[in-house]
């Protein structure tokens with residue numbers, strides 16, 4: 001793994017940040033900064049240092065500071081900010097150099113943060129790449145003796161793309177088994193901890209989930225809720241098989257519907273006609289399987305009656321080495337898988353739609369990646385946060401996207417609006433926060 005960025009890689013980062021540069025994309029490349037190379041070898045897990053920004057660029061930082069991987073900082077005389085290889089650091093974040101190195105050694109983490117044991121969470125708390133872009137924008141303008149606004153024009157309009165991964169349209173036996181097992185497992189944990197009353201309540205919940213009927217058909221409700229806030233969203237559909245003769249793991253984990261069912265096909269076409277985007281939600285096993293992904297894409301396209309280019313992998317199954325290439329080989333052009341299952345945040349420290357870097361060919365890929373920064377389960381299952389706590393987490397995230405004028409996607413699953421989960425309020429809160437926190 002290279003520890004410093006090549007000319008092509010630096011140009012790629014500048015290009016990814018081009019929304020901040022207006023018609024002057026090369027300004028960042030011309031700034032006087034060190035280019036750090038070995039022996040500043042990459043530390044694993046990565047280590048960071050905070051660098052104070054000069055007063056005239058404080059706004060680009062978090063409390064006036066930026067987090068920099070330690071190998072891109074050169075200790076010495078003078079102000080710290082002048083001794084950082086900013087483009088090297090931005091490349092390292094956006095290309096996820098550390099995670100890629102980890103994957104080569106350990107295999108894909110399939111988007112579970114907890115597998116990166118001992119890593120510093122500050123890495124993903126903010127869109128550091130965007131903030132570096134804003135800092136370089138301010139610096140370049142200062143070199144010209146002009147304001148950034150005059151030299152480069154306004155920063156882009158922040159964008160939070162609402163998406164729904166359609167994992168279930170009815171309460172299948174697979175879902176009943178899976179969720180009941182999940183609740184029962186939690187109940188046994190309480191039992192083992194001798195928390196009898198808690199265990200009893202959890203067993204009761206597990207039993208209720210198993211036997212209680214519930215409607216997971218929530219398209220109209222979502223459309224109405226979003227209309228109240230003047231928003232339209234994207235629905236990602238599964239294009240695989242719903243056969244009970246599937247492999248047991250597929251039956252248990254993949255969605256249990258077929259887009260060939262007239263009722264579902266009609267729902268997809270109605271959504272599309274109403275101005276909603278339709279994307280593909282490839283199966284659990286498709287993350288490195290071009291043929292499988294392609295056949296699922298074809299089935300969805302047949303149901304929809306037009307090409308599909310947007311995609312997010314089911315369970316966020318994702319490998320840096322394989323998944324984007326597999327998607328590109330299928331003709332998919334816009335992925336929003338890049339995020340963690342078990343924490344909100346900015347996995348490549350970015351709130352940007354960008355073309356991932358193909359290091360082998362030293363060119364950008366054709367496909368666009370837009371990070372996924374928040375998923376419903378992160379603020380329910382993984383945190384079991386109280387409503388207030390949940391709103392604080394969501395508001396913080398929205399503020400970050402607005403502070404950096406960035407672009408991200410978020411996931412709210414349709415079936416969690418059912419009383420089985422009761423997560424409709426959380427989504428309404430999110431839509432409301434987009435309005436209140438979005439005002440600058």
Ligand SMILES: [Zn+2]
Nearest residue numbers: 165167314315
């Ligand atoms: Zn899914």
